Amino acid sequence: MKLHTINLNINDQVRTVTVRTGDTLLYTIREKLGLTGAKPGCLNGDCGACTINVDGWPMKSCLMMAVEGQGKQIKTIEGLGNTLIQQAFVEHFAFQCGYCTPGFIMNCHSLILKKPDADDSTIKEWLESNICRCTSYIEIETAVKSALEKNKHHSN
Amino acid sequence: MLSFDFDYYRPKTLQEAVGLFQNADRNGKKPMYISGATELLTLGRINLAFTEAAIDLKDIVEGNVMQFEQGYLVIGANLTLTKIEEANLFPLLTNTSSNIADHTARGKITLGGNICGQIFYREAVLPFLLADSQVVIVGPEGVTVKPLNEIFNEQLILKKGEFLIQVATDDRYIHAPFISIKRRQQWETGYPLITVAALKIDGEVRTAFSGLCPFPFRSKKMEAALNNHELSVKARIQSALAEVPSPILNDVEGSSEYRLFVLQNLLEDVLGAFD
Known part of the structure; x- marks a missing residue:
């Protein structure tokens, strides 16, 4: 077994962790660092349940090896603190079973950061990366639009 | 894992x-x-x-460039599809690649990875096949520049130890009229039934396809048929259909017969867009 000890900057903390090169970032943050917000779903880059932020952009953590995470600013759902998008998900009941919720929130969080003036087609393009088997899509769309709107007022 | x-x-x-x-x-x-x-x-x-x-390869500087040099747009193979789309320097490429996988996944998939991958769709290569792009290959023999259409035959033909580092495209193709259509079995995400990319240059329509055969391709024979203005549009399309390489995919996304039906309609859309 080939082990590497690496430093990962996660949620503004430097965490030292020993990984195999074949370990995904998803496995590492859940099983080695105890951050279980990112959810394992398809493990194939399809469902988006494991979405986190890397350098501000959404990233499916099953599509990234832990060793690739060195030098990156990684944020998981545990690193958010009552953000506008989290509030919006609660206000608009944008979930049912909740399994996909952290992934959706992290994707929406990046969207608000990177595209604060996102139009409908941009929102649709970004959110197509995540699957909600309970089909809460309308509520999620309402929540992200609400958070984008509130973000504009906060920014002004 | x-x-x-x-x-x-x-x-x-x-x-x-x-x-x-x-x-x-x-x-x-x-x-x-x-x-x-x-x-x-x-x-x-x-x-x-x-x-x-x-x-x-992601730390190699040459693979992360995206700039115009001496009349060519040079794009590094290490760039993610999202970065290329955000810059939007080659609209046909943006249009074609923005339908690959999904937005988040495209933030990890690179241009070189898509072109050289095992998956048979590899749609990012289509615009470069149409634009007669040059590819910069690195290997044990050094750095070589080759026409993509000469070394792409169902896949990019690389010798052992070689890798793709850049793709260079003549500026005149960057601004040519184009259309790119991806037809799926249903919905707006997932693998394509067929993707067609097309551009018009010097009065001629060029077409390249993914999802029709188990490899992406551009067919000069199909293009000759589509550009035969002595025939009606319908006859040109029928001639082009006769030149489709084999085998035609026949899988869970669609039967080969259905793919040909979809292709016929796509070709009508392509020719209609340039009329």
């Missing part, structure tokens, strides 16, 4: 990458160049990809 272990390298230069590959190859480690690493993770997970030495 992959079930196998491998050495992981992050070379900073082209020479270092080639040297690492050769050394690992001498030691029987089945080395693999990676950049986005999405195929290593997704195919490795189901034992369809394996290596004992992964050479990650």
